[in-house]
Amino acid sequence: MANKKKKRLVIRTIILSIMAIAVAYTLYASFTKDKHSKVTVGDKAPNFSLVDMNGDRHELSDYKGKGIFLNFWGTYCEPCKDEMPDMENQYKVYKDQGVEILAVNVGEPDYFIEKFLDKYPLSFPVLKDKNRDVRDVYNIYNLPATFLINPEGEIIKIEEGRLTEEKIAAMMESIKP
Template sequence: MNKKKRRLLIRTIILIVLASAVIYTLYANFTKGERGTLEKGDQAPDFVLTDMNGDTHRLSDYKGEGVFLNFWGTWCKPCEKEMPYMENQSQKFKDQGVNVIAVNVGESDFQINKFIEEHQLTFPVVVDKEKDVQNAYGIKPLPTTFLINPEGEITKIITGSMSEKDIEQFMESIKP
């Protein structure tokens, strides 16, 4: 291949990459309104997701109870660190009207089941394979947790890792 053809090929590739970046940026900005920008006081968007046992969980079915809604991934170290704390507090608060729902960000069933088994999780772990719920809630960093009161309102949004004491206080705050 001579120098002119190689230069043309390289320039074409660079142009395609730049055009793709511009198109993506425009798309992201124009669809920003469709993605969640939820705040404290907003009604939590309803959803239906299936857990690893094949049971469906609809957020609106938990009306009258507090929901600790956690978005996570198996590869996320802060997520892994807080899971045992969530399990402990889930056991403590489950008879007090506070439910934990852990929404995995669409990983394989094998990875999720291995993680559940390894950490002996008993609360519902649902999977958002189509990322519809993540988009509705505007999930960016993991972990992200939404505290939802018995009326279905978001009372707090937490991004990043939590201590067991934090989780205990948050669950106490959404108790009916």
């Protein structure tokens, strides 16, 4: 009889402990959600540091004074495949006018990125967000996603979905120093 009571006490203690942990986590998550608020137009672009396909490190803050066309993409994304050649064409026009493209691949292995670049050769930096940390900071859920950052480091436009070459040109014109 005493053994059954002891087992019941242990089980109740475990259940109460699990419930206490769940309540504590819920409170923690609700109090810290503002730290991960959505990046919006008018915000200073969150800084990041990523490695490109050549192993060179790129930090967003290194591009201060330039207009940044920050594009998040994936090799599996059909609209990304469509807009990459258009981005390359416009980069050739605007790179000498103070506009940079940073193409951030979201979480894919080098092999897939290399195969993509064999098919779509690009002259702008292709950065690897292996752990999706930058994607999370910028709250990216749909690809492609493009952030226009003016020379002062402020986000002036956020665009999700496929961009036409005309729209890319207009966007780059808007962030030209």
